[in-house]
Amino acid sequence: MHVDCLMKCISHEFSYGTLLLKGMLRMIFLLKLPRFIGKCTFKVVKYGLEFIAMIRTELMIMYVKFGEPGLADFLFKTMVERDLVAWNALIASCVQNGHANKALALVREMDVARTKPDAVTVVSALSACGQLGSSEIGEELYCIARKEGIDCNIIVENARLDMQVKCGNVDMAIKLFEEMPQRNLISWSTMIVGYAINGESEKALSLFDKMQNEGLHPNYITFLGVLSACSHAGLVREGWRYFNRMNNLDNKNMKPRKEHYACMVDLLGRSGHLQEAYNFIKSMPIEPDSGVWGALLGACAIHQDVELGQHVADILFELAPDIASYHVLMSNMYASAGRWDFVKKVRWRMRKKGVRKLAAYSSVELNGNIHVFYGGDRLHPQTQFIYKKLDDLFKEMKSLGYIPKTNSVYHDVESEEKEATLSTHSEKIAIAFSLINVQPELPIRVMKNLRICDDCHTFSKHVSIISKREIVMRDKIRFHHFKNGVCSCKDYW
DNA sequence: CTAGGGTTAG
Incomplete structure (x- = not known):
C-alpha cells in the first residue's frame, strides 16, 4: 500500500x-x-x-x-x-491498555476543561476503577453520573456490576444484579465470572443453569466463565461436561477456541493430571498457542514436574520468547529443585533477550487514594509504623506455630536472608499498612499484580485470626477471602 | 450531512 x-x-x-x-x-x-x-x-x-x-x-x-x-x-x-468523542477515545484506550490511573486523571481533567462526560465516559471510568480495585471511587463516580442526569443504560449498569465484581464485593454485585432494570447476556456472564473468581463456583454453575432457564443462550465468553469456575475449584468432571457440551452444539461458531482449551489444560494440570493435560494439547484440532502451553507450564510449576516443565518451556521459548512470566516460572522451578546452575542459565537467557521480570506490587485504596507498595519498600511516610506492625505480627504468629516457608524464595541465598526477603513481600506490607489505617470494622482489601505466594497466603490466614479481621486479596487471576484462618480458595489456587 | 469513543475472558 x-x-x-x-x-x-x-x-x-x-x-x-x-x-x-x-x-x-x-x-x-x-x-x-x-x-x-x-x-x-x-x-x-x-x-x-x-x-x-x-x-x-x-x-x-x-x-x-x-x-x-x-x-x-x-x-x-x-x-x-477537542470534542467529547476525542476525550472518550483517549480515556477508553488508556483503560484498555492498562493505564487506569491515567484514564481517571483524564476524567478529572474533563471537569476543568468544561466538557460534560456522557455514558461512554462513565463506562470507561468504571472499568478503570475495577482495574484499580477502587470501588469507593467507582461508586462515587456512578452517583455523580446519576445526579448529572447522564443516561445510565444497561452498558453502564454492566460496567458498574463488573467494577464491584473486580473489587471482590460479591454481596454488592449480586444485589446490583438482582435489582438491575434489565439484564442481558453480558450481565449474566459478568456475574458468573464474579462468583467464579471469588471462589463460589457452585453458585457460578447454578447461575449458568438459571440463565438458560430464562431462555438466554451462552456465548463463548459465558463458557469461558463456567470453565474457569470449574478450574478455580478443581471440578474436573464438571469441566469436561461443559467442554463436551460446547463441542456437541450444532452451532459451528460455538466450537471451543484456544482460550477454552487453555482453561481445560489449567483445570486438568492444576488438579494434578499433568500427563492427561499434555495429551489433551496433543489431540487439539487447532494449533495450541502460548496461552495453552503456558497453562501447562503453570501446572508443572505447582506440581514440581521439572522434566515436563522443561519440555513445555522449550516450546514456549520458541513460541513467545519475550513473555517474562514463562522464564520466571521455569527459573522458579529450577530454584525449588535446587538446580541453581539452570537458574543462572535462564536468568542469563532473559538478560540476553532483554526480557524483564515484572516487579510485584500490592495496592490499597484508602479514602479515595491508592497506596502502592513494592517488596521491601521503605518509601511510604508511615514506613516505621508499618515495619513495627509487621514485627509484632510475626512475633505473635510464630508463637502460634507459623513457620516461614522459605522455599517460596527463589534466590540462592542463606536462609536468614530468605526469611528477610519473604517477610517484606509487598502484600505483607500492604496488610500491615491497612491494619494501621483502615477502620477496625471494615475488611482489609489488597490488590496484587501477580499471584500470591504460599507464605503470604499462610501469613494472611494467621493475620485474619490474630486481628479478627477479614482480608480480601485480589491476585492476578482470582480473589482470596481470608476469614478466621480460612481462605475462600480452600488452599487451591 | 457524517465520519472517530463504551460493558463480559486471559
Whole structure:
C-alpha cells in the first residue's frame, strides 16, 4: 500500500479515505509494526490531515496501543477541536491498555476543561476503577453520573456490576444484579465470572443453569466463565461436561477456541493430571498457542514436574520468547529443585533477550487514594509504623506455630536472608499498612499484580485470626477471602 | 450531512 496514494485519496474522497486510513492504522497494530506508525504520522502531517478530528483520534488510540500514552497525550493536548468523542477515545484506550490511573486523571481533567462526560465516559471510568480495585471511587463516580442526569443504560449498569465484581464485593454485585432494570447476556456472564473468581463456583454453575432457564443462550465468553469456575475449584468432571457440551452444539461458531482449551489444560494440570493435560494439547484440532502451553507450564510449576516443565518451556521459548512470566516460572522451578546452575542459565537467557521480570506490587485504596507498595519498600511516610506492625505480627504468629516457608524464595541465598526477603513481600506490607489505617470494622482489601505466594497466603490466614479481621486479596487471576484462618480458595489456587 | 469513543475472558 502506497501511503502517499492513500493520503491523496483522503484529500479527494474524504469519507472513503478516512475509513481507509483508519483500517490501515488498525492493521499496523495487528501486524505489530510500531515503526510504521511513525512513518504514517509523518505522512499525515505532510498532507495536513492531522487537524481532522477523526484521524487524530485514531492516531491517539494507536499510540496508546503501542505503549506511548505520552505521545497520544501530546496529540490530544494540541488538538484544535477537542470534542467529547476525542476525550472518550483517549480515556477508553488508556483503560484498555492498562493505564487506569491515567484514564481517571483524564476524567478529572474533563471537569476543568468544561466538557460534560456522557455514558461512554462513565463506562470507561468504571472499568478503570475495577482495574484499580477502587470501588469507593467507582461508586462515587456512578452517583455523580446519576445526579448529572447522564443516561445510565444497561452498558453502564454492566460496567458498574463488573467494577464491584473486580473489587471482590460479591454481596454488592449480586444485589446490583438482582435489582438491575434489565439484564442481558453480558450481565449474566459478568456475574458468573464474579462468583467464579471469588471462589463460589457452585453458585457460578447454578447461575449458568438459571440463565438458560430464562431462555438466554451462552456465548463463548459465558463458557469461558463456567470453565474457569470449574478450574478455580478443581471440578474436573464438571469441566469436561461443559467442554463436551460446547463441542456437541450444532452451532459451528460455538466450537471451543484456544482460550477454552487453555482453561481445560489449567483445570486438568492444576488438579494434578499433568500427563492427561499434555495429551489433551496433543489431540487439539487447532494449533495450541502460548496461552495453552503456558497453562501447562503453570501446572508443572505447582506440581514440581521439572522434566515436563522443561519440555513445555522449550516450546514456549520458541513460541513467545519475550513473555517474562514463562522464564520466571521455569527459573522458579529450577530454584525449588535446587538446580541453581539452570537458574543462572535462564536468568542469563532473559538478560540476553532483554526480557524483564515484572516487579510485584500490592495496592490499597484508602479514602479515595491508592497506596502502592513494592517488596521491601521503605518509601511510604508511615514506613516505621508499618515495619513495627509487621514485627509484632510475626512475633505473635510464630508463637502460634507459623513457620516461614522459605522455599517460596527463589534466590540462592542463606536462609536468614530468605526469611528477610519473604517477610517484606509487598502484600505483607500492604496488610500491615491497612491494619494501621483502615477502620477496625471494615475488611482489609489488597490488590496484587501477580499471584500470591504460599507464605503470604499462610501469613494472611494467621493475620485474619490474630486481628479478627477479614482480608480480601485480589491476585492476578482470582480473589482470596481470608476469614478466621480460612481462605475462600480452600488452599487451591 | 457524517465520519472517530463504551460493558463480559486471559
